[in-house]
Amino acid sequence: MILISDRQRQIIDAFFLVVEEASEPKKITMDMIAKRAGISRQSIYDKHFSNIGEIIDKIHALVSEECEVRMQKFFSDGYRDYNDDFFKFFEQEILPLLYEKRDWLKILYSKVLDSSWADYAHKVYTPYIELYIKKTGNQSPLANDFICSLIVRQIIAIISNWLTNDRPEPASLFQKKFDYLIKTSTYELLFEK
Structure with missing residues (x-):
């Protein structure tokens, strides 16, 4: 801790x-x-x-600590309640933690001050997405590291768009949108009727 x-x-x-x-x-x-x-x-x-960088590093660690603990637990025991579905787990366990820190994250995302936040989040989430891809298997013709990076960046983009709103929805209301966005291609978002 x-x-x-x-x-x-x-x-x-x-x-x-x-x-x-x-x-x-x-x-x-x-x-x-x-x-x-x-x-x-x-x-x-x-x-x-x-220096200011150390303050930002401490903030990063404070924001991600509980998220990492829960992700480690998910992969160590599979969080049976989620039938090994990492994204369902993420919606219900991680989004509420991020919502609690929404004021901090909004400032980190929206002020040009912390360009390293996305890099930090990428570093935190990548090992877990890599584990998930290995566990579920990659059915696409693309390399695991490419798919992993794409998924992590998509998660970060969804979170940043959600939390930089003037009044972001509570996590309990945003979960369905997260599920929809993570499971829908960009093409489908544009042309779905």
């Missing part, structure tokens, strides 16, 4: 406030974050984070 101190939580909260208020999020500084948190910049450097 990732532990953060109360002070680190304040720094993270200040970070998000500064990013939301900034006209140019890429130009935020540790000094701006420190002022918003009401502590000295040197205290942040000495005791908590050496």
Whole structure:
């Protein structure tokens, strides 16, 4: 379990406030974050984070920790309740966790500040999708790594479109849309009647 101190939580909260208020999020500084948190910049450097990248890394870890724990459990015991259907599991177990962090994720997705979020999510989800492809078998003529990358990017795109809405639907309402989107080709989305 990732532990953060109360002070680190304040720094993270200040970070998000500064990013939301900034006209140019890429130009935020540790000094701006420190002022918003009401502590000295040197205290942040000495005791908590050496740079903004470390703050973002901690946020990534906090967002994905419980998701990874649940995905590991899915693959270790197959989550029999889902008949080994990873996407059904993802809809019901992972989407609610992401929805809980929707404010953070919306900022990470929509502000140009964190271009690494999609890369980080890709790194987190790829091993699990690889396991799922191996478990279910790849029936297409395409290579496993290509299919895996395509699925992961599709999941990330669906999540980012969902959570960057001004008022994203709760996960319980979005699950059916996720299921439809993950199982429907782009062509079918365009030409389905």
